[in-house]
Amino acid sequence: MEQDIQFEPTVGREDLLIAGKDDAFREMVHNLLAFSARLEQIRSRFGAFVGLSGVQYTLLISIRQLQSERGVGVRALADHLAFSPPFVTSETTKLVKLGLVTKTPNPDDQRRVHMRVSDKGTALLSQLAPVQQEVNDLLFEPVNAANYALVRQLAASLRASAEKAVLLSDYLVGTERSDQ
Amino acid sequence: MEQDIQFEPTVGREDLLIAGKDDAFREMVHNLLAFSARLEQIRSRFGAFVGLSGVQYTLLISIRQLQSERGVGVRALADHLAFSPPFVTSETTKLVKLGLVTKTPNPDDQRRVHMRVSDKGTALLSQLAPVQQEVNDLLFEPVNAANYALVRQLAASLRASAEKAVLLSDYLVGTERSDQ
DNA sequence: GAACATAATTAAGTTAGTGAAGTATTTTGT
DNA sequence: ACAAAATACTTCACTAACTTAATTATGTTC
Incomplete structure (x- = not known):
């Protein structure tokens, strides 16, 4: 009987096939997909809690994460989140107007910009922390x-x-x- | 010295704190975030390969995954991917017009619809399989x-x-x- | 069988996100 | 030294993604 194979396997490595089939693999991908959709939903909720869109919240925490001593540039942030630089410019400009982020020119290269989370931004995020704790505790319960x-x-x-x-x-x- | 604590921890569970700090946790979340952004980029590429948008590709494989013998409904699909039902309706209608998906009324409940991937849709996906294999092998290399x-x-x-x-x-x- | 609930769709609109072009600065080659 | 090319960000104009509200049709409840 050859009819067992319903579809071409979507993965090739033997390690990830079970009895030559990719069913388990596909189910895993499908779970990761759903998980990632939920992560995005949760980010929207976190954003809503402090009056931001989900993307703005994501940008804010990503800036906090990527900022070194100096700050992070538009390009680096765009690459990290797979956004176009213009989109990062426009959304972070909104965050600057809200006083949550600062943009300062890089003294070594005037084309570049250093973005950092401002004190006000840090305060806003720490206000969110209790909610994050509750949600993250549940979200990562399997860990x-x-x-x-x-x-x-x-x-x-x-x-x-x-x-x-x-x-x-x-x-x-x-x-x-x-x-x- | 109390100044060690820069921010309120974003997670509460002791298991996930290291020396009372959430740095490792935040880095993990940030990696998952980046991973999930890459997954989306890859879905766009897969879609482009067969002439679909990333979302349409995602809908197509999700229908394939969720369809039982009968098919999957609009609501179930929308919930799964965290989209609004109208959006699922409009995008899947496009897939129907392309002949990749079939919509048949549920005989038990005329309000509901059963969506299934058509033979043409299956063929399209199997045409994509070699690309998926290469990409997935690399993508899940750590597994x-x-x-x-x-x-x-x-x-x-x-x-x-x-x-x-x-x-x-x-x-x-x-x-x-x-x-x- | 009237009142309510649910599934999907249609219509109308907003927001998210992009590509192309522009400005300013830095780098490169000669 | 300085024109040419490259880079970082921005502005602009637009498309695609996605939502909420209203509509239609069917099913459920009491």
Whole structure:
């Protein structure tokens, strides 16, 4: 009987196939997809709590995360979140107008800008902290002392491999698509 | 010295704090965020490869995933992906017009609709399979035979806990926000 | 069988997000 | 030294993504 194979497998590596089928893999991807949709919903709620859109909230915490001593640039932030630079400019400008973020020119390169979360922005985020605690405690309930290190390591390496996968998919779509 | 604490921790559970700080947790969240942004980029590429938008591609594979013998309804699909039902209606109607999806009325309840991926849709997806294989192999490179079961289990339980966390955040934003 | 609830759609609008072009600055090659 | 090319950000003009509100049709309840 050959009819077992319903679809072409969407993954090739033997490690990720079970009895030659990708059902388990697909279910995993589908769960990750749903998880990621929920993360976005939650970010919208967090934003709403402090009067921001979900994206603005995401930008704010990403600036906080990426800002070094000096600050983070528009391009770096856009790349991180997979937004276009103009979009980052326009949304962060709103955050500046709200007084939550500062933009200062990079003294070494006047083209660049350094964005940082202002004191007011930090205050706003700390006002949100109790809500985040409650929600995050529940959201990451499956993560515990026993698997925390592993999950963190996994998150970091998946992020890295995903960056490579984007480049590969860009290449594949760019080339193979052209001869259609 | 008390100055060690820069920000209010964004998570409460002891398991997820290291020396009372949430730095590692925040980095993990930030990595998951970046990962999820890359997933979306990749879905756009997959879509582009077969002439669909990223969302349309996502809808197509989600229909395939959720369709039982009968098919999946608009509401169920909307909930799964956190879209509004009208949006699902309009985008899936496009897929129907492209012949990739079928919509048939539920015989038991004439209000409902059963969506299924058509043969043409299945063919389109299997045409994409080789690209998916290459990209997915790289994307999930950190997942291997040793940790596959665990990662799958984690994906499933995180999805479930995220669903609860959305409800909680809805509640918290709804209530605590009102007295501002 | 009237009142209510639910599923999907249509219509109308907003917001999110992009590409193209522009400005200012820095880098490169000669 | 300085024109040419490259880079960082912005402004502008627009498209696509997505939502809320109202509509239609069917099903449920008492």
